[in-house]
Amino acid sequence: MRGFIFCTILFFSLNAFSKNGVRTVSANSCKVTRINLALGITTQIVFEQSPRVTLYADKKHFLIKTNKLTPRSLAIIPYFTPNEINLFRKPSGHLPSPQNLASILDKNFKTNLFVFFENNNQLMFELRFVEKEKADYILKVKQTFERTCVL
Numbered sequence: 001m002r003g004f005i006f007c008t009i010l011f012f013s014l015n016a017f018s019k020n021g022v023r024t025v026s027a028n029s030c031k032v033t034r035i036n037l038a039l040g041i042t043t044q045i046v047f048e049q050s051p052r053v054t055l056y057a058d059k060k061h062f063l064i065k066t067n068k069l070t071p072r073s074l075a076i077i078p079y080f081t082p083n084e085i086n087l088f089r090k091p092s093g094h095l096p097s098p099q100n101l102a103s104i105l106d107k108n109f110k111t112n113l114f115v116f117f118e119n120n121n122q123l124m125f126e127l128r129f130v131e132k133e134k135a136d137y138i139l140k141v142k143q144t145f146e147r148t149c150v151l
Contacts, residue, residue: 023140027142032126035125043076044076
């Protein structure tokens, strides 16, 4: 009986995730594409081609991981130490509301990300903080590389 209940919960969870957890965007080498991140959430970017190199400045607060088993994907993990999070606490000891915390993080820690592919093609992204329920779980990227872009 437990197995049935677990499978039923898993089935409905996966169905809810597949409807709301995947955002598809068209990205080209001329425009910056926004990626919505949240503390405690890993965002997976799925490309049509395997990325070769990533370039981003804030390696302290953003971990970007690849895996040879999923060569067309990047995982982005926002990372802050407990001491850094404690700096945002109010005098009462409480953290700001999720919306305010996301706003503070976005104001102070948003950054950019360049992803390079074969033939020196590249895409540009902006890593932005939002509330957990607005974060991208999976961002599916449809790629176009325009020759008119000056790189």
